[in-house]
Amino acid sequence: MEDQSPDHISVASAPKKSSTSSRGRQRNFSSSTCKDFLRKFVDNELLTSSLEDWFSGHSEDCNFRKPAFDVPFDLSELQNFDYALEGVTFQQLVRMPNALYASTSDVFEATAYLALEDFLHAGIKGLWETFWGPDEAMPFSVACIHSTSSKFYPAEKAINSGKLDGVCATAVLLKNLKHSQGRWDHIVVLALLRPDIGMVSGQGDQEPSPAVLGEALFFALRVLLSRSLSRSSTVLRNSDCVYLLLVDSQFGGVVKVQGDLNKLDFDLNNVYDCAAEWIKKHAKISVSSIDRVWNKLGNANWGDIGTLQVLIALFHSMIQFYGEPKYSLDELATEHTSRLQSRRSERHLVDRQANGNGLFRFQQQSHSPEIVEVQEEAAVDLKPQETLKLEIGSVVLMEDAYSQKGFQINDILTDSDPPIYTSTPVEEPTKTYLLYVGSSPSHLEPAWEDMNSWYQVQRQTKVLTLMKQRGISSRYVPLMVSSGRVVHPGPCNKPNSSGSCGIHILSLLDGVMLS
Template sequence: MPNAVYGSTSASVEANAYLAIEDFLHATVKTLWEAFWSQEDEPALFYALRILIARSVSRLDFSQSSNCVFILLVDTQHGGVVKVEGDVSKLDFDVSSVYDCAAEWIQKHSKISVSPVDRIWNKLGNANWGDIGTLQVVFATYHSIMQFFGPPRHSIEDLAADHTSRLHSRRQERHLGEDTSLNENGAFRSPEIVEVQEEEERGESMKLEVGSVLWLEDSNYQKGYQISHVSLPHHIASPVDDDDDSGRAVFLYVGSPPSQLEPAWEDMNLWYQVQRQTKILSVMKQRGLSSKYLPELHGSGRVIHPGQCRKPSSGGRCDHPWCGTPILATTPVGERVADLVNEGMFGPEEAIRCCHDCLSALSSSSSGGIRHGDIRPENVVYVTSGVRQPYFVLIGWGHAVLEERDRPAMNLHFSSTYALQEGKLCAASDAESLIYMLYFCCGGDLPDLDSVEGALQWRETSWSKRLIQQKLGDVSTILKAFSDYVDSLCGTPYPLDCDIWLRRLKRNLSEDHGKDIETSG
């Protein structure tokens, strides 16, 4: 998209801004349309004028913004906002010349304001990592098309399943410099030209499958892990040549291989799962936070790939596509709560124990100034192997909040009300997310949420009508009482009294297993 010049208000800059609005929306809609609906039909176009028209005929109250709309304008480097104002009642509409009518209205009856265009991505993040602002624009456009044309022919999951292989293929092509054919002008088709030495050999590709062994360069020595089960976001593996951990399984998180391409959205997810979670678990260890309900750092480092590593002595990486790939290994290993629910194995006993164990983990972490920020069924595992009494462990600490500037994960179903409103955690946020997880896992209706506003409305309705308390009350009176307690603290600065609730939850378990149940970190 065209980049405006700083501080300029010339007509050419405004003209470029108009084009940029159309280009951005057109590219977004065209890509979504071709990916999810059709690759043949005419793509749908949405403009600021269409938003104003939609507001003017909507039954909702847009009195504060019926004549004004803001358009986010971004590219891979810069960002800005364009404000479009105008009275749509003055639009002289002709079905045979829609765009001519729109152009005439923009020229005669609208006011265009362009904010300073700033190089924002170093301040707010990398656009290609799925900055939340850009992602919300695309997501809103996606649902606008869905409301107009109906459900897509392809699901997001279908596209995501093929994305990794496509991304890897593109990286391999550019990294190895194989596409060196010329176009009709005698120039390289790819803008990235890689010089390949004659003696350079193709690095051996590492394919992760059952039986594969990954060696990592730990801070002190080399560690190896043999994969026994391949899955996402983590594999299950066992240490190699480690007498102390013979037969012990670990969760193995493999990060994104470094590449010459700009990082993708999925790479940012991997960064949270591997690099950020490694930092959080290391901080826990440094601060002496220990609990059987918290994951333990078993090993972390970089992959030692097959063949000779040619990375410079000063650091960096060599030509091998896996050179520098980060790895994280944690213990213990268990089955995800999401899988237990799907298998019908999450009953009242498991719900009470899950509440107790997760609350104990939160109590331990909060004592060291760490909040989880991403509690959901995929981030809680049920440990049964090698223990007398099974227990739950709270994993997935990549989005944990350590400092004021940290932001939790945003999940329409499981994030706390305060997190959705403010983008931060209050003292009871993790406990509120725990209540939502238990509610849904115990058979609560899973609403179809597609916006933050809808998610907040669902929370307000559910709490005010006591739907959550009633559902958890069908499972256990202690869970109902705990949900009432959490409801009284939501959005307040008051901390949870974890100790008293851990004792109450322990008393309500069908069996008292003594030392198998911890009530503190």
């Protein structure tokens, strides 16, 4: 191949030398050396060949049971991201063609590039409006990259000018008024459209082929090297991490590459071996599973794993170049609970007075170990019950793991939920303790209607018990004296399914009152 850099425009316009990065680390290479390295580093097949033994070693290590590389996103992260995107509309208008029904290969390839661009545009537009807000103009664009001219332009322009064969990738770019045609150091995410990405999924493999992965690593290193030459402190700050998207007309996956370029040996006489050595020893590579992104009609499965992996890679890349969003991911994900509560209320599954915490009601049947939801009528007919009230002068029996003790109620400090009293042990009338009461005794099978107070007393009891066990004390925190359940003398007339009375948590505290 020619000894010419595919991104010679961005390289030529880079600064002559930058002695330190935006993170304050001394750089071990000059800009001119990096540019010379890029001019020679132009053939992805030569890099893949240099990595052949390494790929083979990884395949042997995995023993056909698990991926050789870590995944960039775990399932819990994807689920949280899915919750944050509930109700968000992503609209891909150009459908991805299905290879089985394509009329000609040229038409199929052209439509596929148009659909990929529209998919990426829909993705970044939806993410931007969701996390950063719709009021500000979106600072990103989508374009194709031509392998020989290093120019960025829409796929439609490449098709009309007959240059589609030279398109090597599709990029999400950071907009720049001074460089409207785009530059390599402005690449936010790079997507490689290749025909056989989904074959590994059909064969039961977890990773793309060495040829595809080698090409992805080639482009990843080119992007990182181009970023290291940028004048922008934001771009320089992200010259150690990049996401690559691997897609065909149905499936897709994500490759994440991280590494310190200071550890790259810039031997201009051996660029591919140097690059391969850096990848083997100094780069951290994460590869996602290959999952379906588009259905047979060419519509993206926005809520499925394959598409979520692509979207979350776009999201993290947008943060790299534009900073933290206005609305955090965790903040939006927590709204899932309130939406779920609203949905259950719509379906009349929640009696807000009797079950303010919105938990599901279940009934246990002796003939089946399964948990069965109570019919709607049974849930709606439940009536709120009175919270347990103790009268001044009365005596309650509290049973813990060791004994039963009587406590006389002296005063009602607060009528809150849970109520708080002052009490005196019957056997030690000189001492006074705070007494917290949990759930109401009125509904003995189990007391769903007062779960808030039950959980509050349980939580306080657990924390204070741990403090007592570990010898932790504070003048501002009461000391746990005892905790147990309310009992009454004589036989119980209203036993529950376990053969004992429906009893309620009491906590005895010595010291200040908990708020």
